[in-house]
Amino acid sequence: MxxxxxxxxxxxxxxxxxxxxxxxxxxxxxxxxxxxxxxxxxxxxxxxxxxxxxxxxxxxxxxxxxxxxxxxxxxxxxxxxxxxxxxxxxxxxxxxxxxxxxxxxxxxxxxxxxxxxxxxxxxxxxxxxxxxxxxxxxxxxxxxxxxxxxxxxxxxxxxxxxxxxxxxxxxxxxxxxxxxxxxxxxxxxxxxxxxxxxxxxxxxxxxxxxxxxxxxxxxxxxxxxxxxxxxxxxxxxxxxxxxxxxxxxxxxxxxxxxxxxxxxxxxxxxxxFALGDTDADAHAKAYAVRRHQVSGQTAIKFAEQLWNRDLSDRDPDGPLPVEDPIPGENTISKGRASVRMYRDPMATANEWRALAEAKNLSLRDVVIEVTGRQxxxxxxxxxxxxxxxxxxxxxxxxxxxxxxxxxxxxxxxxxxxxxxxxxxxxxxxxxxxxxxxxxxxxxx
Amino acid sequence: MALDGTGWHPSAWREPDARPDALFTAAYWADLVTEAERGLLDLVTIDDTLGLPSDARVDQVRGRLDAVLVAARIAPLTRRIGIIPTQVVTHTEPFHASKAIATLDYVSTGRAGLQVRVSTRPDEAALFGRRTIPPIRLDEPTTPALAELFDEAADYVEVVRRLWDSWEDDAEIRDAATGRFVDRDKLHYVDFTGPFFSVRGPSITPRPPQGQPLVAALAHRDVAYRLIGRSADLGFVTPRNTSDIARMLIEIRGEQEAASRADQPVHVLGDLVVFLDDDAAAATDRLARLDERLGRPYRSDAAVFAGTPADLADLVLEWHAAGLSGVRLRPGALPHDLRQITRGLVPELQRRGAYRTAYEAGTLRGLFGLPRPANRYALRS
Known part of the structure; x- marks a missing residue:
């Protein structure tokens, strides 16, 4: 065949x-x-x-x-x-x-x-x-x-x-x-x-x-x-x-x-995709690219889209917001397709929190994990x-x-x-x- | 030079050197525009209408491609000639047109223009189904309905132009230190609100290489002269005789003044359908043969010239002396009359010291001696 x-x-x-x-x-x-x-x-x-x-x-x-x-x-x-x-x-x-x-x-x-x-x-x-x-x-x-x-x-x-x-x-x-x-x-x-x-x-x-x-x-x-x-x-x-x-x-x-x-x-x-001469090399490159893709500022912006709140005062290397996302129509960001990924903001936020807890991750690390992996x-x-x-x-x-x-x-x-x-x-x-x-x- | 189908005479497609079977291929258009560039012409326009003619003829060319896409397809194959597709403005979106012409300007590195056309045909409106257009008789005095369509066209051009300026030239900063790709203070909402549409902006396409690609319109009557005066950089007019030219220019200059644009250069070119051969009898015989197939003498909105390139050179210089910036020639049959322009008329004008011997600029604006304009929003801030 x-x-x-x-x-x-x-x-x-x-x-x-x-x-x-x-x-x-x-x-x-x-x-x-x-x-x-x-x-x-x-x-x-x-x-x-x-x-x-x-x-x-x-x-x-x-x-x-x-x-x-x-x-x-x-x-x-x-x-x-x-x-x-x-x-x-x-x-x-x-x-x-x-x-x-x-x-x-x-x-x-x-x-x-x-x-x-x-x-x-x-x-x-x-x-x-x-x-x-x-x-x-x-x-x-x-x-x-x-x-x-x-x-x-x-x-x-x-x-x-x-x-x-x-x-x-x-x-x-x-x-x-x-x-x-x-x-x-x-x-x-x-x-x-x-x-x-x-x-x-x-x-x-x-x-x-x-x-x-x-x-x-x-x-x-x-x-x-x-x-x-x-x-x-x-x-x-x-x-x-x-x-x-x-x-x-x-x-x-x-x-x-x-x-x-x-x-x-x-x-x-x-x-x-991320390519390298060795497996370890490829993973190192992939990680470096993800850090570029999700800067601290970008991580905050992603979190704002999910929480539907202004989070500009937060530290991207700190924890996820303790307050809950504002439900309903997303008013904080306009014109991006990814907003619609968060059909149930509360459930998604809980997933993010569980991930942060399990792996001891900062806000930025969580965003890298959930959005960036090649x-x-x-x-x-x-x-x-x-x-x-x-x-x-x-x-x-x-x-x-x-x-x-x-x-x-x-x-x-x-x-x-x-x-x-x-x-x-x-x-x-x-x-x-x-x-x-x-x-x-x-x-x- | 104005390109349309196999030439402007409806029987041209039956000429021995015509390529009616290739009309819907890229190679057909590429060959024509390459030839025009070999002749150092300033620009080609590519004509367009949305629908087919509203008849049921099978003995003439029927079917056409979207002119903006044809323009984009041939742009990378040429280097110096200006490319101006027609866009029907009555049924299309100014936002889409603005970015399409900006993109044409990018893929041609600064040689794009836009010829706006108003559609007055009820059957073209039915293709879109968004509005109805009452029957309009173009041989009668201007009605409010016709004036409104041209007012809408002026608004359309205004929106297109504002969107071209909605990015300042140095808006893209790629500032790694602050993580910002653009300086948002250099992106501008155009906030156009009018009776026909509102457009917020900014464009999704950065300011094109020329800043403002050239806007052109063809005019036969008051409302269209007004559109040129208000909105265009290039006007195409159709004098029957040299004596018509002064009147047309007075109308256009008056409309420029009324629109407070008297200080801005508006170049006016005379349209002329041409049948050219090395001796005049051959040209008139050829036109007669084409007319015989048509079953009547060919008439056009523009004057029809049949003769030698040298005789045409005389007429072009006469029109130029009467105040036109030049002519837009419509070849009666392709490729014959195009080659007569590039290999007969152009050398003749060069011999008389009245035409360039090499392209002197890399952009369409440059070929008309126009500088790259300042950005209206940058001036404000």
Missing amino acids: PRKQIHLAAHFPGVNNTTVWSDPAAGSHIEFSSFVHFARTAERAKFDFLFLAEGLRLREQNGLIYDLDVVGRPDTFAVLAALAAVTDRVGLTGTINSTFNEPYEVARQFATLDHLSAGRAGWNVVTSWDAFTGENFRRGGFLPQDKRYLRAREFLAATRVLFDSWTGDEVVADPASGRFLTDPDAGRFAVRSDQFDIAGRFAVPRSPQGRPVILQAGDSEEGREFAAADADAIFTRHSTLEAGRAFYADVKGRLARYGRAPDDLKILPATT SFIGTPAAVADAMDKFVQTDASDGFVLVPHITPGGLDEFAEKVVPLLQERGSFRTEYEGTTLREHLGVHP
């Missing part, structure tokens, strides 16, 4: 504390040259795709713009289109919100990107609802939270209608007969749903992939079902073998209900071994690697770990296809 193949994606270092900007090797987060470096490394290493996250408003905490992490990012569509000019094969995927965009425009942009990249476009569909981000848009903060997934589902369905409004054989462009189109009605569509009432003709003829690859992030019950119905790949945060296998079995088990095979949806956990730490051989095992035992179909340095954070992995995965026969040595769908083995 052929060996199960690993799929690898590269996450451009994010606008959060995972990215260490103070490292001497850290370069620009916005200059195009950084994106070129990162994309070319991913392509040299035969990665399936590179990935860009989204944030449509600068984050705030305590009513002020958050200044401890990297800030600033380019427009996703424009930078992906530019990257299509300097790469040939690597997939180009971006996160695009279904709340602060309209289906016609997003479909037009993704169909264009797919044409301009000869079939390498991918879309991570996210949904948000917060009025905070809405203040940057015509729409404002209009969307009730309970309509988030409804809008996302209907948004995706609407774009699917648009992508499919051209079947692909309408453009003949035959100068002799004078016929450019075979069908005078090409692109005709109409969508009427709870969220949308749109009709007309879609302007972009069918793109090489037909539809961009659809990615979906999120572990919630709704998110899993959404992915099982509509996505080609799903991002997760499960970094242990056990949790990974449970999630994998659960999500793959949902596909049959939608007439899909288990292989039609790839499961790709977000993954961090998924894979070791020599290149040990990391390749562990990652391969993860995939071969069905804890995932591959990984979305999240390096901590821009733009060179992927270089060492590409040089040292990828060849070992290739030697094992678990990862491609050349691209076999040209489109992202071909790389991932998913069909529209």
Whole structure:
């Protein structure tokens, strides 16, 4: 039986504390040259795709713009289109919100990107609802939270209608007969749903992939079902073998209900790593990186998000706050996804306290423990071994690697770990296809 | 130079050297813009509309790509030429447009512009389903509904411009001593509130290399001259004759004055559809052949010129003498008329000492002699 193949994606270092900007090797987060470096490394290493996250408003905490992490990012569509000019094969995927965009425009942009990249476009569909981000848009903060997934589902369905409004054989462009189109009605569509009432003709003829690859992030019950119905790949945060296998079995088990095979949806956990010449060396490096990622100030900010209180007078090297978190809506920090991790602040605070007690940890140590531990730490051989095992035992179909340095954070992995995965026969040595769908083995 | 499809004549796609089958590939656009850069042109504009024409024709080019993405795709393949995609402002978000053009400015290292276009078509509104637009007859005097669409466009440009300035140039400090990546005092809320939308800011994208990429608009009538006067750095106008130019410039300069922008340079270029061959009869014959396929004489919002590059050089210099900064040529058929511009017209103008022999600047602003502007928020603080 052929060996199960690993799929690898590269996450451009994010606008959060995972990215260490103070490292001497850290370069620009916005200059195009950084994106070129990162994309070319991913392509040299035969990665399936590179990935860009989204944030449509600068984050705030305590009513002020958050200044401890990297800030600033380019427009996703424009930078992906530019990257299509300097790469040939690597997939180009971006996160695009279904709340602060309209289906016609997003479909037009993704169909264009797919044409301009000869079939390498991918879309991570996210949904948000917060009025905070809405203040940057015509729409404002209009969307009730309970309509988030409804809008996302209907948004995706609407774009699917648009992508499919051209079947692909309408453009003949035959100068002799004078016929450019075979069908005078090409692109005709109409969508009427709870969220949308749109009709007309879609302007972009069918793109090489037909539809961009659809990615979906999120572990919630709704998110899993959404992915099982509509996505080609799903991002997760499960970094242990056990949790990974449970999630994998659960999500793959949902596909049959939608007439899909288990292989039609790839499961790709977000993954961090630290490499060293020896195991001890790797662990030392990993620890040093975590200390950079979670400074004393950053630790206080994390605790404030959980406690929903101003804790600026606390000592990060001292104990956790004795008072309880303020329940309800998080008012202290705005515009960051991680806030939503704390679904039950009281329970999470108690977990943190138990951890501090058991290991005699300071506030900062606790935050490092709960937020910062790298998924894979070791020599290149040990990391390749562990990652391969993860995939071969069905804890995932591959990984979305999240390096901590821009733009060179992927270089060492590409040089040292990828060849070992290739030697094992678990990862491609050349691209076999040209489109992202071909790389991932998913069909529209 | 203005790029659209296989050229501006609707029958151009049937010419022997046309590449209608490649229209939706990156290579098609890359070849055209590379050729334009070889000819040392200041800029290319990439035309756009949201929807297809509202007819059911199958004998003309139908379908188009998003112009901003086409611009970004070709930017890394060129080094000096300005790239100005069209953005329809009536249905899109100024926040998205601002960061997209800022990003185009990053990936082109300072060569981005933005041509704003108002959509008056009810069928384009239906593609978005967010508003209805009453039928507007563009051959009649301006109605309040039309004026409102242009007022909205001016607000849109204002928001885009404020967002470009919402980061001061030295906002990113990477100060390891205090742990701060940015100096938040140098990030600014734009706090725009108007009748059509409100935008808080700041942008998520730092200030682009040019500070303010160039804003352009095409105008045929009062409300559009007003938009140029209030909001643009570059205006495209469509004189039928040289004698039209003075009137158009008076309108635009008057609107600049009314908007208290009289001291700011606004460059006005004349649009012209061109069919060029080495001898004039060949050009007029070619246009006649194209018209025959069309079944009627080709008409455009701009004047149509068929002749030799030397004759065109005469006309360009005449328009320049009448007060225009230059012309925006619309090639009738691609790639033929583009090559006639880059290999015929440009050398002719160079011989007359009226055109550059090498790019003299690395940014689009630089090619128009415009300095990098100060940041409006930095001035305040």
